[in-house]
Amino acid sequence: MGGSGTQNVNVQNIAVGNWQELRKALLGLNLDEGEIGELSHAIQQDGKTIGTRVKEWIAKSATKVLDHGVEVGATEGATVLLDYVKRHLGIP
Numbered sequence: 001m002g003g004s005g006t007q008n009v010n011v012q013n014i015a016v017g018n019w020q021e022l023r024k025a026l027l028g029l030n031l032d033e034g035e036i037g038e039l040s041h042a043i044q045q046d047g048k049t050i051g052t053r054v055k056e057w058i059a060k061s062a063t064k065v066l067d068h069g070v071e072v073g074a075t076e077g078a079t080v081l082l083d084y085v086k087r088h089l090g091i092p
Helices: 019-028 033-045 052-064 074-089
Strands: none
Touching: 019 033, 019 074, 033 052, 033 074, 052 074
């Protein structure tokens, strides 16, 4: 099974407000379209900020994050997801 090299998407590759770049990055972390759709809904519900629903999504999805095919654990996974969402929302 060869990789296509798209998994190493960096947070800097996500432009503020560009949903497709965030989606691509999340797919590279082993999240599926359904989970990514849930994040989109959570962001809308929280008013494009990191509110309760986005935090719940991060907590739920953190254990699924893979970095270069390796499970990173819930804490690191949550950090990665939070960084990606913050970048997308333009939050420093």
